[in-house]
Amino acid sequence: MTTMTAINTSLPEPAPRKFPVTALATGFVILVCASLILVQGWVTWRAREVQLAETERATSNLARSIGQHAYDTIKGADTVLVGLVERLEVDGVAEPSLERLHSLLVKRVKELPQLHGLFVYDHDGRWVTNSQATLNKTANNSDREYFIYHRGHTDRGVHIGPPIKSKSTGEWIITVTRRFNNSDGSFAGVVLATIDMNYFKKFYEQFDIGETGAIYVALTDGTVLLRRPFEEKSLGRNISQFPLFRDHLPYAKVGTQTFTSGQDGITRINSYRQLEQYPLVVSAALSKDEALEEWKSNSTLHAIGVGCLVFGLALIGSRLIMQINLRVQAEAELSKARQSLENLNRTLEKLAMQDGLTGLANRRQFDIALKDEFSRAMRNASSLALIMIDVDCFKQYNDIYGHAAGDECLREISKVVAAGKHRPGDLSARYGGEELAILLPGTDVAGAMKVAENIRQAIYELELKHAGNSTGVVTVSAGIDAFVPVRENNKALELIEAADKALYLAKSQGRNRVHAGNGSHTSD
Numbered sequence: 001m002t003t004m005t006a007i008n009t010s011l012p013e014p015a016p017r018k019f020p021v022t023a024l025a026t027g028f029v030i031l032v033c034a035s036l037i038l039v040q041g042w043v044t045w046r047a048r049e050v051q052l053a054e055t056e057r058a059t060s061n062l063a064r065s066i067g068q069h070a071y072d073t074i075k076g077a078d079t080v081l082v083g084l085v086e087r088l089e090v091d092g093v094a095e096p097s098l099e100r101l102h103s104l105l106v107k108r109v110k111e112l113p114q115l116h117g118l119f120v121y122d123h124d125g126r127w128v129t130n131s132q133a134t135l136n137k138t139a140n141n142s143d144r145e146y147f148i149y150h151r152g153h154t155d156r157g158v159h160i161g162p163p164i165k166s167k168s169t170g171e172w173i174i175t176v177t178r179r180f181n182n183s184d185g186s187f188a189g190v191v192l193a194t195i196d197m198n199y200f201k202k203f204y205e206q207f208d209i210g211e212t213g214a215i216y217v218a219l220t221d222g223t224v225l226l227r228r229p230f231e232e233k234s235l236g237r238n239i240s241q242f243p244l245f246r247d248h249l250p251y252a253k254v255g256t257q258t259f260t261s262g263q264d265g266i267t268r269i270n271s272y273r274q275l276e277q278y279p280l281v282v283s284a285a286l287s288k289d290e291a292l293e294e295w296k297s298n299s300t301l302h303a304i305g306v307g308c309l310v311f312g313l314a315l316i317g318s319r320l321i322m323q324i325n326l327r328v329q330a331e332a333e334l335s336k337a338r339q340s341l342e343n344l345n346r347t348l349e350k351l352a353m354q355d356g357l358t359g360l361a362n363r364r365q366f367d368i369a370l371k372d373e374f375s376r377a378m379r380n381a382s383s384l385a386l387i388m389i390d391v392d393c394f395k396q397y398n399d400i401y402g403h404a405a406g407d408e409c410l411r412e413i414s415k416v417v418a419a420g421k422h423r424p425g426d427l428s429a430r431y432g433g434e435e436l437a438i439l440l441p442g443t444d445v446a447g448a449m450k451v452a453e454n455i456r457q458a459i460y461e462l463e464l465k466h467a468g469n470s471t472g473v474v475t476v477s478a479g480i481d482a483f484v485p486v487r488e489n490n491k492a493l494e495l496i497e498a499a500d501k502a503l504y505l506a507k508s509q510g511r512n513r514v515h516a517g518n519g520s521h522t523s524d
Contacts, residue, residue: 479503
């Protein structure tokens with residue numbers, strides 16, 4: 001009978017394949033190069049945002065300046081008109097007072113540089129008097145928009161009309177008018193202040209708004225009074241259906257928006273504001289492309305510089321990788337030593353004294369520390385206190401919220417426990433599961449009680465939701481005891497048992513409380 005011997009032909013499991021060093025080096029070079037490119041991209045984009053923000057601030061300040069100038073200009077003219085209305089309604093338009101009134105109008109026009117002229121018209125639109133040297137008594141302004149407006153409206157407020165050409169000089173002007181009445185309240189005529197368009201133009205030309213920037217003043221109904229760059233065809237044009245009036249002004253009286261102009265198709269950063277005292281809207285706009293022009297040139301230069309740097313790093317990296325390839329064989333001889341070192345590192349990790357979840361000392365470190373502190377306290381005849389802390393209803397917490405949430409809960413509680421000790425010799429540890437311990441050398445029961453109560457209160461104030469606990473939030477119970485002082489007949493295990501017993505009593509008495517031992521471990 002022949003006996004056959006079975007031969008094990010199974011192959012050993014292959015060792016894990018190591019990632020080639022050359023691949024790591026290649027990845028590192030690529031990572032560095034990619035990081036440089038990404039950082040430069042972020043810096044470039046951030047510079048763009050900063051440039052746009054600065055432009056928005058500039059347009060906002062410009063709009064504020066233009067608005068204040070428009071207000072001061074109109075206010076100066078309107079103040080004169082208010083005085084004229086009061087004088088005309090008291091003195092009337094009788095011939096003896098007109099010569100004196102004429103002198104006053106001439107004086108006012110000289111005093112206010114924005115004024116083109118001052119005029120008074122009777123109820124039929126005839127020229128009564130004005131600031132000009134010679135009065136054209138045959139002239140009549142009853143066909144003007146402002147005259148028709150006041151004749152048909154009884155309100156006494158100021159009226160700003162669309163831009164027109166002066167009948168007396170042929171120049172473009174802006175009209176500011178008020179109505180004056182007879183003693184019975186009927187329409188008596190109109191007082192008019194004309195503002196020279198050049199006054200605004202000279203002021204606006206002081207600002208650097210680039211090649212395609214724009215400034216304009218318009219009535220609230222969208223009628224353009226003045227625009228820079230100055231174009232006669234734009235004067236009096238209604239832009240109420242343009243984005244500013246249609247989409248933005250109805251929702252905010254002051255603001256900054258970026259949109260494309262309906263007049264010339266240029267995208268601008270527009271800052272606008274509507275004056276509160278007068279029916280005017282001012283806008284200052286800077287071209288977005290011009291605002292970003294310097295940014296674009298700088299970004300191009302930076303991109304070229306980074307590109308050269310990346311190219312140089314890639315070149316150096318390739319040379320480095322070639323050198324690494326030459327040393328691969330030498331690394332093979334060191335693999336056994338490396339493996340031994342890795343095993344040693346893993347052993348050291350296992351022997352580490354820190355709990356991986358909570359960051360507190362682990363049970364091993366606690367046992368060592370308890371033994372050392374107990375011996376020290378015995379030699380010095382000093383006190384030693386122990387606090388045992390347990391999370392209330394922690395099993396229910398895990399059942400309700402899951403173990404991942406339970407781990408997070410323990411981490412949060414451990415942070416409070418770690419912060420509860422203040423002396424270098426104190427030790428906070430994870431004793432096991434959800435149970436924590438604090439070792440307090442040189443501390444009696446009263447001192448430990450204070451530390452434990454502070455920790456319990458701090459954890460309660462975290463307000464970590466716990467539907468399975470009667471309080472509705474996560475709480476802890478704590479038991480404390482101490483040897484005061486430690487004697488030779490005392491044992492470390494007795495201190496743990498005493499603190500654990502006190503913890504049990506804290507649990508049995510309703511949880512969320514601190515219970516101190518009965519003092520049986522106090523020595524005289």
